[in-house]
Amino acid sequence: MPHVFLLRHGETEWSLSGQHTGRTDIPLTERGRKLAVDAGNLWRTLHHDASPVRVLSSPRARARDTAELAGLKVDSYDERLVEWDYGDYEGLTTPQIRESVPDWTVWTHPCPGGETAEQVGARADDVIAEVRSADGDVVLVGHGHFSRVLMARWIGLPAAEGVRVTMDPASWSVLGDERGVPSLKRVNLGVPR
Template identity: 35%
Template sequence: MAPTLYFMRHGETDWNAEARLQGQQDIPLNEAGRKQAAEAGHRLAEILPEPDGLPWLVSPLGRTRETAELARKAIGLPPQRYTTDDRLKELTFGDWEGRTWAELRSVDRNMVKARTADKWAYVPPRGESYAMLHDRIALWLKTVTQDQVVVSHGGVARVLMVLLAGKASAQAAEEPIWQGKLLVFRNKSAEWA
C-alpha cells in the first residue's frame, strides 16, 4: 500500500491575490497567507494526532518554508524541523512569471490560447509544462517510503492527483488547489480535509 501524503499548499502571496504567475519566483506570504498556514497546521493536528511523528518534506521556496514553519509553530512544533527537496518546487512559467493572464493575452493571445487548449502539455517560453513536472514528481515519489507531510505548490498537487489518485491529466490541470487546507492522498484518492 502506498504511503499517505498530507499535502499542504503554501499560503497566499500578494502575487496570488493579484493573479500573477509565480512559478519559481520567491514571493513571500502575505498576511492572509500567514493565517492560512496557521489554519492548515491546526487542521493537520485535528486529523493527525501526532503530526511531528511524520517527516515534513518542503519545497525550498520561501513561501513554502514559511508556510511549514508557521503551521508547525501554530501546533507547538519546532518551526524549522523539516527537510527541503528541490524536486518539490513549483513548475516554472519561464518568461511568463510575474505577469497576469490579462497581460499575457495582450502580448501574445495565440500562446495563451494554445496553453488553454492543452494546459498539461503546453510549455511556456523558457518554462515547464505539467507533463515535465509530472516526470520530476514521479522520480521523487519513488523515494517516498512512509507517510509524510508535504508542503508544496498547486502544480505539484495537480500532478499528485494524476500519479496517486488516478485523475485524468486534463481534469487535474483544472482542479482548484486551495490555500490553507489539506489535501490527503490515501488509498488511490485525493480528498480535501
C-alpha cells in the same frame, strides 16, 4: 497504506493577483501567515496530533514559512517540490498571456523557457516513488500547480489532468489508497475563510 498530506503555501500578493509564481520568491501576506497557522491547527485535527514520519518542503520561502507557521518540523528541503517553472510567463497573469496566445492555459500550452506538464509530471513521479515507500504518513509542503500535478499522477492520470483539482492557498489534500488503488482521500481542505 500510509497517507501523503499535501499542504499548499499560504497566500502571497501574486497568488491574490493571479500572477504565475514559479521561481520568484514571494513572501506570504499577513493573511497568508494567519492561514498557515490555521492550516497547522487543521493538520492537528486531521492527524490527531501524531507526527508524520517525514516532512519535505519546497525550498521557496513561502513554503518554508508556511511549514514553520503550521508547526511542522521540516526534515529536508526538496527542489522537486518547487512550483512549475513558467519561464517567460513568470509574473504574468493568464489574461496577460492570452493577449498573445489566445486560449492559453498552463495545462495545455507550453511555457517558453519553462517546463511542460510532462516535465512537472516527471518530478511528481519521482516524489511519489519515494513517499510510497515510507513507513508512515508523509507531509509535502509546496505549491498549487505542482501539487495538482502530483495528485493527478498519484491516481494514474496524465499531469495535465491536474486541471480538474483545486488547491487554495494554505489548504490540505490527502492521498492514500482504497483497497490497493491510489485515491484522493480529501482535496482542498481548509479553514472556512
